Amino acid sequence: MKCIVLVGYMCVGKTTVGKALAKSLGLTFYDLDWYIEERFHKRIPQIFAEEGEERFRDLERRMLREVAEFENVVLSCGGGTPIHHGNMDYMNGVATTVYLQASPTTICEHLKISKGERPLLKGKTPEELEKFVREQLAQRTLYYEKAQYTVNVDILDDYDKIDDVVRLIRTKLSLLSESI
């Protein structure tokens, strides 16, 4: 089976859903940020701080081209992956792409409780954060919507709903009967 790639804005639940989807299908899970961190022995915020976003986007482009061609894996991308270096067209060519779509309100709610450090959001007040998320999501949606499938994840307000989202994705991808 071709790689299933999950795309979408920061904090929509790509990693959580990706892990659960991989488990339910008996596939291996990869997270592109984690893959980059392991390969380069540096955390993402450290790469941004020491080498800048441009360097990060270059590493992201290269690592994506390694992982997205693996078979029998689920891959969660970073929120910015589809936006840069023609990555979205590339992913559509080699993998099955799924956009996890959430409203700015849902995203801001998730960001409030998220523990991960996100360089692009660092140091913003709640008001600035909300404005930034709305504007950036509006710009990025054009790229996310190029994915072959779209699944709305606004229902994902607690962990009980992960299985529902996994079922939605499996239904869209006609993978309901494949269970391991």
Ligand code: S3P
């Ligand atoms: C980014 C999202 C992050 C990470 C980096 C940049 C973005 O991944 O790749 O901080 O540009 O949206 P998550 O979407 O997993 O937070």
